[in-house]
Amino acid sequence: MDKSVQSNKDIISTSITITNNKDSDPVDVIAEKFIDLRTVLEGREVHPNVKDYEAIARIVARGMPLPQTIKLLEQCFHEYAEREPEGAIKAFSYCEKYITDHYAKMEAAEKARQLAKRRLPENGKHEHKRSTRKTSTKNDSITGEQVGRIRRRTV
Secondary structure: OOOOOOOHHHOOOOOOOOOOOOOOOHHHHHHHHHHHHHHHHHOOOOOOOHHHHHHHHHHHHOOOOHHHHHHHHHHHHHHHHHHOOOOOOOOHHHHHHHHHHHHHHHHHHHHHHHHHHHHOOOOOOOOOOOOOOOOOOOOOOOOOOOOOOOOOOOO
């Protein structure tokens, strides 16, 4: 036995690059990433089941961009490992909830930023425009432009 070999428990983080071909299916790419992350977390090779593939297909069907989905999947595993160092994610449905919730938050934040950009000019200050209405003339005024105490008219 070689004593200088590290075990899988000593692996803290991974950086696996995905070569994304136009022919590769997004479901397969996400499944491969899920397999890699789960294998590192559990320390043994694992494979997704039918329910995992169904959950992955629901994520893809929602139209989430693949790079964003992969990033959120990695983030899900990282946060779970910090919370539960001895635990393991067993099903993709856990990740599906995490990914959809965080993606919805990101979309809402982006919409709010776009709305704020439309409301504020580039310098960040609103420009107050003067009113273009005509000021009332003497004939239009009830008091005849008189201010202060108004006395009775003598006839």
